[in-house]
Amino acid sequence: MPQILMAQCTALPGREDALARHIAELAAAVRQEAGNEGFEVFQRPEVERGWTMIERYRNRDAFETHLEQSHTKAFNEALESLVEGGASDVTELAPACQADDAAPGIRGIDHVGVTVPDMDAASDFLTRAFGARTLYDVLPADADPMAGDEVEHQLGIPEGARIEHMRLVRIGASANIEMFRIANTDQADAAGLVDFGLQHIAIYVENMKAAADRLVRAGGTLLSDPHPLAGVEAGERNSGVYARAPWGMLIELISTPDGIDYPADCPMPRWKPQHNS
Secondary structure, X not given: OOEEEEEEEEEOOOOHHHHHHHHHHHHHHHOOOOOEEEEEEEEEOOOOOEEEEEEEEOOHHHHHHHHOOHHHHHHHHHHOOOEHHHOOEEEEXXXXXXXXXXXXXXXXXXXXXXXXXXXXXXXXXXXXXXXXXXXXXXXXXXXXXEOOHHHHHHHOOOOOOEEEEEEEEEOOOOOEEEEEEEEOOOOOOOOOOOOOOOOEEEEEOOOHHHHHHHHHHOOOEEOOOOEEOOHHXXXXXXXXXXXXXXXXXXXXXXXXXXXXXXXXOOOOOOOOOOOOO
């Protein structure tokens, strides 16, 4: 069962910047813990110098492991001279009113896979176009390639094909993108809408023109000008456009500030990334 906690604290007068710095350092460290599944930080407008942290751990053992980490102990020690009362006020939370949005035990999409001809060039495009961040290399370029009978069987790749580089990147608060560079095999052009299987990813944007211009500057190509959406997705400000990444993959930009006219039998609203401001 996940362990979810809310920690709140209020900086002492004149210690606001120091506390903010310590919280940022703690958040970065905790998010690297194997058992941590989320660490959100909020300022509290109604409380001067007030902060709230929502922490989620895989289970109680993961939380206990978190308490023993050097960065956790250092943070708690620092609070003695930074916050009112010398410590944060921690409250345990229990999930309630959760949406019935998947089968039992199923959480949702973790990542989509994309094969690219040049890992660094693809990473650079995604970063310049969308602010993507490289998380880590699953298989570094200088490591031994993944190849052979077992790999071919497990992943369904052709005989003799070699996976030479794998990288995980993330764009905002959404699913990860796992990129592959594969060699020593025939490779088809990127899929189009008429092809079976995964054929595009869609990026939600706040400002369609600005996002489209940025994509083009990064090396992508728009298939058309941004256009209105149709059907229940129509709205005065709702729009979308398809584009091609430099290696040919389809990417859609979509924005629905006027919302969706959900039909009466729609079981739940579509998922939308949170506003990042």
